[in-house]
Amino acid sequence: MARSRTRNYAKKSAVIKSPIVKAQARPFCRNAPRVPPPLSPIVMGDPNRARAIIGTRTKWVNGTVLHYCFYTAGHFAVPTTQADAVREAFKKWKAIGIGLDFKEVSQLSEAEVRIGYSTADGSSASSVGRDVLDVPANEPTTVYGWDLTSHYGAGTALHEIGHVMGMEHEHQNPFAGIKWHEDAVYQSLSAPPNSWDRQTIFHNILEKLTPQQVQGSTWDPDSIMEYEFEAGLIAEPKRYETDGITPPATLSAGDKTWVQKWYPPLQPTLATLAPFQPAVATLAAGQQMDYAIKPTATRKYTVETKGASDTTLVLFEDVDGTSRYLTGDDDSGEERNAKITHRLFEGRSYIARLRLVHPGPTGETALMYS
Incomplete structure (x- = not known):
């Protein structure tokens, strides 16, 4: 774990004799x-x-x-x-x-x-x-x-x-x-x-x-x-x-x-995540799994991960070919699974995107919705 960065900014390391310099010519962000x-x-x-x-x-x-x-x-x-x-x-x-x-x-x-x-x-x-x-x-x-x-x-x-x-x-x-x-x-x-x-x-x-x-x-x-x-x-x-x-x-x-x-190029088409059927993948840190969700009824649904991995889970709605953010959850560093509960509408298309942060002891991650 990194040490806190809130240390005294005026503290100096080994002293190196400084030349006389003029001000920077460029402004910096x-x-x-x-x-x-x-x-x-x-x-x-x-x-x-x-x-x-x-x-x-x-x-x-x-x-x-x-x-x-x-x-x-x-x-x-x-x-x-x-x-x-x-x-x-x-x-x-x-x-x-x-x-x-x-x-x-x-x-x-x-x-x-x-x-x-x-x-x-x-x-x-x-x-x-x-x-x-x-x-x-x-x-x-x-x-x-x-x-x-x-x-x-x-x-x-x-x-x-x-x-x-x-x-x-x-x-x-x-x-x-x-x-x-x-x-x-x-x-x-x-x-x-x-x-x-x-x-x-x-x-x-x-x-x-x-x-x-x-x-x-x-x-x-x-x-x-x-x-x-x-x-x-x-x-x-x-x-x-x-x-x-x-x-x-x-x-x-x-x-x-x-x-x-x-942010590699996206897959041209996505597999559809079936309700109550987990999609299991072996991912390395930083890799991602993406699935389309096409609800057959209008109601509240739960989209969640399974396993001991650290993940970032985000739900989007596909609006005329553009992904619009709805909600997300990040379980990184916590002893729980990422979980989203959201009302989805029949006839609309949604995308669940899961970024694996750390694979955990098994290396396997599952995504499902119900």
């Missing part, structure tokens, strides 16, 4: 602090299970349609040219060929992803992945704070959508081997155009993610989730000390591999 969920002693006693739960908790069930909406009035109103740049960024992610989908809606109340624009506030992501569901409905989940029509701005648009899908900042990868000139980092990021306080700098730059929060064991300096850093901030690896880091502000091969792992 900032994330709000997040603390991994508390896990029971039983889960903490199984490192593999804890890793799977923490690594999967922000990921959407594949096949989810994320509805996004732009603020059109008030403080967070998004100019047309900036909204067009964000729409183009969504298209670039979707063009990779992923099962996650994006649909623009006209009402903020209908959107999981509420997009604002404010040069005064700068770019920020309120939450990562499906944690956006916890953001109050009257607040934006994503704010853009500078021109997105430039090359750097287009990269920012892609970067924030990466957060929406569950991606973390790449320079905070614990496998990157980055050692910072910490005094220089605080000096540089506290000056314009960022003007961050020390806690924000620590949380978004210096603080390492836990190994459970990242996928794989390597660092991708070309990732869209990597910041562009001026020279003088990084002590090691040495090649970045004098030149800094300048990622291309486009989707890297590693970015595409990551998103295709979590």
